[in-house]
Amino acid sequence: HMHVSIWAPPEGELLFPREPMVRVEGPIIDCQLLETALLNLMNFQTLVATKTARVVTAAQGHAISDFGLRRAQGPDGGLAVARASYIGGASSTSNVLAGKIYGIPVFGTHAHSWVMAFPTELDAFRAFARSMPKNCVLLLDTYDVHQGIKNAITVAKEMEASGEHLAAIRIDSGDLAKLTKEARTAFDQAGLSYVKISASNDLDEYTIQSLFAQGAPIDSFGVGTKLATCDPQPSLGGVYKLSAVRDTPGEPWSPVIKLSEMSYKRTIPGIQHIRRYYDASGIPVGDQIVDDSVDQGSTDAIDAVDSMVSYDFSSAKPTELLKQIVCDGVRTREPDSIEIAKSRCRDALMHLDPAVKRFLNPQVYPVGLEPGLAKLRYDLTRFERKGSGRDTTR
């Protein structure tokens, strides 16, 4: 086996830019072999969970279902979308295989082609109601939503007559704010206020926020393309960097740094871990990246990008974020279930300052280096790297 040890935060926990998501320690060849696999898995699933958390935040408690499989990068990509979006807050997926593999609730409605395969929309709705009496969701926009609403009301009344209830309708095109209001009014006037309204059609956190701002009476959302591809930011730029070396296992680590003309590509050296500070009410107030070998024991943190900015966490309580999950190639703890990861993510998001969660001009969550680590990074950048090599005298 590989002689590596790995530390990572529990799945579903929140992380912020510049923080070590995974720390790998071991012989450099073993570590290098893990690089691309780890980046491939972490970058995409973290991105999808993040996008979903944004969409779920915009949906204000209304259910989000992953409809993204047809725009995902192959079958594996579709499974990763379903899994990560469920952890990020989605209630269900339309991906039946993901439901089977991960135990995620599966949700879907019929297609436009179902309607087109019948002589009339009304015939199609009646046939679907007969097939799915307990879970009937009718798609109204194959031809004309106004007529679709009438046909759905007809079928809902017929279902009532046989002791069933139409669960919901879905609208997948057109002015969703206007059309869902029309549908809500028509169903309420027909005594069908229990019928829910679902919407889909290239939705994301911004369109959902706008629909609620317009008063759209939508109960749930199918979110596909922009969730599976994380439009408009389709990549998470996580990298895998060497931060300390030693020639033999016994000797102390030498921290190393990668410089660049671009400050955001300058790495953080050392054996890093993260202290998250919580206030008395359980709200996280900021994170401190620490290297024990240079730890000054300070509760200050120097911003990783702008060294003129520092944060004071002295009134808050620290917790350790990274846990060891692999020791010398052997797993040291069972992975959490998907439900535990999902609830951890929900709890963490609930406790996050709303100013950090808003979409327009969000407050930046404070992340900084413990002063000893900030000094180490400064020294390596300013003095020790002048000769384009590392300090071999320490």
Next chain:
Amino acid sequence: HMHVSIWAPPEGELLFPREPMVRVEGPIIDCQLLETALLNLMNFQTLVATKTARVVTAAQGHAISDFGLRRAQGPDGGLAVARASYIGGASSTSNVLAGKIYGIPVFGTHAHSWVMAFPTELDAFRAFARSMPKNCVLLLDTYDVHQGIKNAITVAKEMEASGEHLAAIRIDSGDLAKLTKEARTAFDQAGLSYVKISASNDLDEYTIQSLFAQGAPIDSFGVGTKLATCDPQPSLGGVYKLSAVRDTPGEPWSPVIKLSEMSYKRTIPGIQHIRRYYDASGIPVGDQIVDDSVDQGSTDAIDAVDSMVSYDFSSAKPTELLKQIVCDGVRTREPDSIEIAKSRCRDALMHLDPAVKRFLNPQVYPVGLEPGLAKLRYDLTRFERKGSGRDTTR
């Protein structure tokens, strides 16, 4: 097996918006089972091949290598990126597994961590030159590119002394135009004009075009994140629509249409195929979507979005684009090799009007409906759908 027949264009051929990429005929349940799988495979691979074709066009004959695995949607996504980008015009991939599976040339350089693992950059370069004397590409921007150029020249001279040649250098950050010019000048002055320059760092067709506009002397490009995620358009919105139905195999087809408040979501009915028209010099001048049952034999085409616009292809020669690849569940022809698909794509792009290929305000390639099909669509939209059902009297 499934009782479906499938028609598609040969792999690597160019298609344009509104055209049928794949036509599936069979029992509706078999066709429905194929929907998500086909969309998942076609949408993403077509998107990546298209993005790569754009990047390759911008690179004006300079080599492009797929560096996208770490930002792809899982291992399968990474393989799909490597395969589709090779067909779309990339010369190689950094994905070793894709090289093995598909026979794609594999290309890569060492990482920044290689340099950081050695006491000095010069030590690292020397060790790499010893390991890869025939294919040595040195990455210069771990600490300071100016010093990196000097160190690479030192190693290149040492390689010459032992009868080897430094193949290339790579720069992965900073002002690529400025730094590659500096490197070119320094290497030329040192009598090392055979050393090639490779660049990477969030490149896409626009940055590559800009680098050449600035006179950057770059010989090849590693393109990763924006190729694997097709930033800024991370999805291709291909859909799978029912266009004709019949109750029993013997009877004639009834064309069906899906309407919408949004005109771009209105489908094209009928059993469609595509005629591509070429002028005497082999340049495609436009495409006509045809349904044989209503074909008026016209060489005109009515634009699919703006019915006031029509195209006249009378002076050009038609060819049929869709070929049958599956007949009643049995494959009727072997798939082309990846090399044939790649050369088909290159030839097609070479013959495409430059006005269509440019990035800023491109000319729209003419695609229209044969007048008989345009009339059928108009009739279905305007008259037959008023009752939200299909005409069952024909």
